[in-house]
Amino acid sequence: MATMVGRALKPAVAHRVIEDLNPPERILMGPGPSNVHRRVLQAMTKPLLHHLDPDFIHIMDEVAEMLQQVFGATGGFTLPVSGTGSAGMEAGLANLLEPGDQLVVISHGFFGDRLAEIALRHGATVTQVRGTWGEIIPLEDVEQELKRHRKVKVLAVAHAETSTGVLQPLEELAKLAHKYDALFLVDAVASLGGVPVEVESVGIDLCFSATQKCLGAPPGLAPIHLNDRALVAIQTRKEPPRSWYLDLGLLHKYWEGGTRAYHHTAPISMIYALREALRLILEEGLERRYARHRCNGLAMRAGLEALGLKLLVQEEYCTYQLTSVQVPYSVDDGQVRTRLLNEYNIQISGGLGHLQGKVWRIGLMGESCTSENVLLLLSALEELLPKEGFGIPAGYGVAAASQVLAEAYSS
């Protein structure tokens, strides 16, 4: 009947035709978004529910429960913030920090700088402990900075620096933060689901991540975990945070407990996708998943080195799901990435900040983390780099990676 009503009315205005959606099937090997499992995509086609429907609230509980397991938490408060990873970052900082509070942030990459930049927007006093991009931060530098201030409210660090591929060890930093009575805030955007984060045993007070990297869902949500200490800090603020949308106190009332007070309309389909991605993670098992990321990452590193390429981060500090490799001097960064995309359908990323044009960032995250992808990219580089002016020994990369994978299998 709707159609009949429509038919009697003014005809539609003619518009430029926008074609059917038909994006190419990319092999996503940058630092996210990574490819997602078909089951995750299909989950988004499930019928929408109202955000206060009892059936949806049940789904919220399931998602929070599974997220807790991936975070390595048994208590506290876990939810996916309705925005991408940077929304999680801003939520963490905006809620823990009040204007005038002192933040000490470890800046040894692009996302350390972003932590600092966002905290300034929320009125915090920010001190950066600067380290070399591609290396971990020396503990004594951090302690020196913590000591220097009367009261540090938050110590913040990126766990896996997405701009370099450094995996910053967290245990000692957590102890340092707590020694100086600071809250420990960790950016686990690139690590959660790919390497152990373990908020409880490590002693992380607030940890945020993103769905589109090692968790294996599309971008759009920022999982976040707060322990009771962080929750108390939020609940005893002198004034509300500067962001209403990212106010974790209000979100707590919607996501937990009896009230289920309406705050905003949750992105229902994205929550469905995250739920399915989390089910896949727990089906695989966290330990197996971490091992998969480790094996493939090590194989990628071995392959790249065998091609004569230089890795930015030494193995001791590297995060397996993201490898930064130096662009050879003789080669044009953008040209190689464009050819990889156009001729091989493979997406890798360039450098950020002062590493722009100097490194490629190769991700092996979530569903993208397969040994097939390791070998595929290495063989593509073996074909492509000589054409782009960097002579390499053909076959060496694939052979070295295969060797690592075979050893991992037999061990």
Place this chain on the structure above:
Amino acid sequence: MATMVGRALKPAVAHRVIEDLNPPERILMGPGPSNVHRRVLQAMTKPLLHHLDPDFIHIMDEVAEMLQQVFGATGGFTLPVSGTGSAGMEAGLANLLEPGDQLVVISHGFFGDRLAEIALRHGATVTQVRGTWGEIIPLEDVEQELKRHRKVKVLAVAHAETSTGVLQPLEELAKLAHKYDALFLVDAVASLGGVPVEVESVGIDLCFSATQKCLGAPPGLAPIHLNDRALVAIQTRKEPPRSWYLDLGLLHKYWEGGTRAYHHTAPISMIYALREALRLILEEGLERRYARHRCNGLAMRAGLEALGLKLLVQEEYCTYQLTSVQVPYSVDDGQVRTRLLNEYNIQISGGLGHLQGKVWRIGLMGESCTSENVLLLLSALEELLPKEGFGIPAGYGVAAASQVLAEAYSS
């Protein structure tokens, strides 16, 4: 090979089994989320692209172009903010207002109050012009308030108040705002795609909406339009906005022009969904779409009145896609909504703020706006209300609505 590697490693830890996702097929007749077309759900299953992939940037351009048409704009800057409607609201306020700036906000419903609350977070000085919930605001009240201040930076109003169903006329308010050199900010969350918004001919400087109401996509994005005047206001700020994630200046560099500077990872699948929803809107034609919302809304009003129920908003000021109807004194609000959900699979919403328990909010938005749904809900109420203690003349509601629909068809 990934599987082989996995097999040799530690077995997965046993977890509580979370079942396959199987949400019920609800008929969504609250004020959003509304049902979405199968094509929109399917669009989300398309392969993910990187957020700087040339193919994705092309899609961004298409989405911005189609959004512009729906906003009724030819210039300015249009993008979907990566968050739900409230994120759009916060983006608008946070970017136009600097600490100390004067906001005059029209509060004649829940979302007017929310505009005020959010603006306070961003340091604005807020004055509310309070009106009766369920009525439009008298122009003289607004002018009096604009006159009272040395300089008003922004006049803000909700177009279709989602808490009441009032459609606030905008033309005269826009003229008033500009007469006093204020920017005119409009919340079109519940109106865009269902009734004309027409930012350019009306004179709206910044307008935001949400995808899950009349635009017919899942929740998760907040389309926003800024004209050049609003853009200049943002680009000449004395200090950056208090939110980094919602910084429209930074988003402008990602969404428009040559730079395409990375800001955050766009929610790719949600953008796909919005693209398809916009294609459906333009295929239907805006005028036909508005007429569909109007006819069905009028039919719903006629049906409810024929059942002896009292509408909150008189026809002159009502917005067709959302009807608030008073809960009869003899009837339990929550009980009726629960039975509608459980026995008829129909979701309608209760009241917000001081209307909680006093009204039902019935939406006819996007794909949910069909004459079948009008008749379905009316017949459900005809069955249910007498069982819940409110005697009504059976058949009158459906008959009255059918009459309106038949007239619309024959006219």
